[in-house]
Amino acid sequence: MQPWLTDLQQLLTRGDAVVLVTVARAEGSAPREAGAKMIVTRESARYTIGGGHLEWRAIEIAREVLRDGMRVPHLRRLERLSLGPSLGQCCGGAVVLAFERLDVRDLDWVAALAKRVHAGTTTQRSVSFSPSHEPVRLADADPGTRAPECLLWDGAGFDEGDVQLTETIAARDFPVVLFGAEAVGTAFARVLSTLPCRVSWIDADATKFPPQLARAQWANVTIDVKAAPEDAVDTAPPGTAFVVMTHDHARDLVLAERILRRDDFLFFGMIGSRTKRRQFEQRLAAHGIDPARIARMACPIGIDGIDDKAPEVIALSAAAQLLQAVEAARAAPPAVPDQPFSMLQPLTDHDTDTC
Structure with a gap:
């Protein structure tokens, strides 16, 4: 809107x-x-x-x-x-x-x-x-x-x-699926509430979300409690930005594989360290994911040069990187029908793992 x-x-x-x-x-x-x-x-x-x-x-x-x-x-x-x-x-x-x-x-x-x-x-x-x-x-x-x-x-x-x-x-808002309702995810949801996007915020534990009063002004953020959060990947529309901000590495790997098996996302970012990225690259490749597609995963998430691990700082850095992807997609030439967005994302070289 x-x-x-x-x-x-x-x-x-x-x-x-x-x-x-x-x-x-x-x-x-x-x-x-x-x-x-x-x-x-x-x-x-x-x-x-x-x-x-x-x-x-x-x-x-x-x-x-x-x-x-x-x-x-x-x-x-x-x-x-x-x-x-x-x-x-x-x-x-x-x-x-x-x-x-x-x-x-x-x-x-x-x-x-x-x-x-x-x-x-x-x-x-x-x-x-x-x-x-x-x-x-x-x-x-x-x-x-x-x-x-x-x-x-x-x-x-x-x-x-x-x-x-x-x-x-034209409608300027873009869909975002955010996984994780702990400190970093909450800080990121707060930033997204001020941007032209539609957010589906997902976690398996309803108690992790802030009270309704605290998010009263977050009109573009919808909370979705799912026992299997990865199911939300398949129902998201083409051109969705996926952001993974949980502290469950096993679940993160499941989410990453499910997201990367799609080839129509706008952006995919995940908090973590460079070590986590290397481990995920190996495991995703072993699961049959093309390395070229794995390269689209922005992990650690955030723009280069910002190393502070405070949740609010990570959230702002991640939002800036997401907006870069949105601007790049809008500036790209019209895509072929089955690939509506440009999805090549720059990799960062800093940690956003707050574990």
Whole structure:
């Protein structure tokens, strides 16, 4: 789910008027990419289009649109801002910002878009900035489109009245299956709760999970108690990131073999030492796993150069490595049908075994 879309739907349902600010175009060096969004209300601003004076000026303009829109339904406005001395920013580029005043009358298309994104449907949203205030249009994205993009079609210029913003909104969250609910697993689940992913957190012992009150804000984390956690490997969708953070080496080996017999995972990482890795390499090879596939296992998990074994440090390092894998997969050329993600992962050379 897109967090900004969830917040937008809640605000409109409550009857609030808001301004949706979108980076419609980024020229040269800019703090955020085209498609980045911010929501501005009379009292607050949520999310960011880059911070600094750019954002301060964007909020100022948004509140003007919010006020002027009380007389003009569906008021929309475009502004080109240079990121130089006039804004006190050193990026040197420029951005075109799109401002859309929304209220309860926009709830239908916002709810429809939220439903499509929740279902994983990549959607094209088109917004006209002509004086006629045409309604927002939603349509299926072109076949094969898998990445978000944002294009501003400005014809002969902003003053010609034929400007249109077309953006592709794709579900950005990715599935994660996390095994282990002890200290490191809990720290990692806490980090994942702040990221755009859907987490299935699995352990055989229900008492290891933190109390519900402690995880009340972890909306994207689902707890699953399984007597045989390895069964969750087979039911996970293609493109899943598997992370093993238990302290049961025998179970870890079973999980590793089950995961590596699939060839459609986004990422596979496991806490452990270099010694544990060498032992697992030998045993997995003896079980018939191709060494090239074993090489995809990130164990010890985490980015290179961070050796601290505190659970919170391991969790942040592992999350950074996972995000690297996600970015690499999204940047990779379209894959063949039976291999939806690039799965080659860099190996690390440090221990994350907390035993």
